[in-house]
Amino acid sequence: MKKMILGILLLFCISCVNTSSNTQSKLSFYYWKTTFALDQVERETLDNLAVSKLYIRYFDIGLKNGTAVPITPIVFKDAVPLLEVVPVIYIKNEVVLSEQLDVKKLADQLVDFVLQINEHNNxxxxxxxIDCDWTVxxxxxxxxxxxxxxxxxxxxISATIRLHQVKFASKTGIPxxxxxxxxxxxxGRIAADSLNSIYDRQIAQKYLGGLRDYPLHLDYALPIYSWVVHSRENQVIRLISRLREGDLKQQENIKQLGKHQFVVTQEMEAFGFxxxxxxxxxxxxxxxxxxxxMTDDLYRASGTCPNEIILYDLNSKNINSYDQEIFKEMVRCK
Known part of the structure; x- marks a missing residue:
């Protein structure tokens, strides 16, 4: 009898191990340009990674003379590949802060505009x-x-969730x-110092405690983008998107100070500035x-695998900065 029980337990354990080792999240991408046109690298990446879903920013919603209006809607120059498309609408927090907001009218306009774009582009x-950093x-x-x-x-309807909305869920609420x-x-804050505002593990750890008990199912969006923080006299002037170390090293009037730090040696014009x-x-x-x-920390903190990991964002420059094996590895829960 004892041997039979041990045998059943052993089979159960083997079954558990096999199930967890086969657990894998789906990989998707955000597309965050105002014009939809895929180059060869982007198309090959979608194929090579067997991506079946693309989250495309359709338009923003901001305020104009106190009225909520669409801003910079996307223009499709290429047909979308045969995969599922999720329209993403970024809503500025000023919109939902406005006391004059007509919620019913805005919801109707959002859906109608999405349907128009979809119908026009098949x-x-x-x-x-809905992407909105709502507050209390x-x-x-x-x-x-x-x-x-x-x-x-x-x-x-899905929504983006920020870390502070997980940690302070009792105050910010659950959509x-x-x-x-x-x-x-x-x-983190965007500053001239050496900190990385895109990702800081120490900061992230302070917010992950509430992840396991968060009542809403969460998938994860992870960053593969880059930018340059341009500062003068310790004051941030601007962010310049999609630049990396290699771009700066090609400029003869830019000198490298440290691993990620550079200084301009004489007046120059580059990158449109x-x-x-x-x-x-x-x-x-x-x-x-x-x-x-990041994926390891998220798996440990949540105690489960997400259905999806969405990379921000689909761009050949971002993609070429990584060995695509890392994308395949990140979706394998351990």
Missing amino acids: IDSQEIQ NSKERFFALIDQLHKETEMK NVDRGVLMYYNM VFQPGDLLKVERVSAEQIQE
């Missing part, structure tokens, strides 16, 4: 994602907008969405090792 969507002061209108969207469409996507980046002598340029990015570290 796209069939099953989900709309704006949550009431934001949640009302989500509820109204459910009434306006049969499509699923009535079908699922959330945790944006695991933009963790004018630089003065003494200007500091700091490259912020996430390494392949840090990406794996």
Whole structure:
């Protein structure tokens, strides 16, 4: 009898090990340009990584003369590959802070505009994602907008979730969405110092304690983008997107000070901007090792594997900065 029980337990354990070793999340991408046109690298990446879903930023919503209006809607120059498209709408927090906001009217406009874009470009969507960094002061209108969207469409509604909204869920509340996507980046302040505002493990660890008990299913969005923080006399002037160390090293009037720090040696024009002598340029990015570290920390903190990991964002320059094996490895739960 004891041998039989031991045998059953052994088979159960083997079954558990095999199940966990085969657990794998799906890999998706955000597409965050105002014009949709894929180059060869981007198309090959979608194929090589067997990507079946693309989250495309359709338009932003901001305020114009106190009225919520669409801003910079996407233009499709290429046909979308045969995969699922999730329209993403970025809503500025000022919109849901506005006391004049007509929630029903905005929800109707959002759905109608998405359907127009889809019909014009032969796209069939099953989900709309709302990206808004709502706060305690704006949550009431934001949640009302989500509820109204459910009434306006049969499509699923998802929302991006920030780390502070997980840690302080009792204050910021939980949106009535079908699922959330945790944006695991933009963790620190953008400054001229040596800190990395895109990812800081010490900062992230302070927010992960509430992940396991968060009542909404979460998938994860991870960063593969980069930018340069341009500062002068310790004051940040601007962010310059999609630049890396190699781009700065090609400029003869830029000298490297440290691993990610550079200084302008004489007045110059590059990357569409004018630089003065003494200007500091700091490259912020996430390494392949840090990406794996992020996924490991998220798996441990949540105690489960997400259905999806979404990389921000699909761009050949971002993709070429990594060995694609890291993308395949990150979706394997351990």
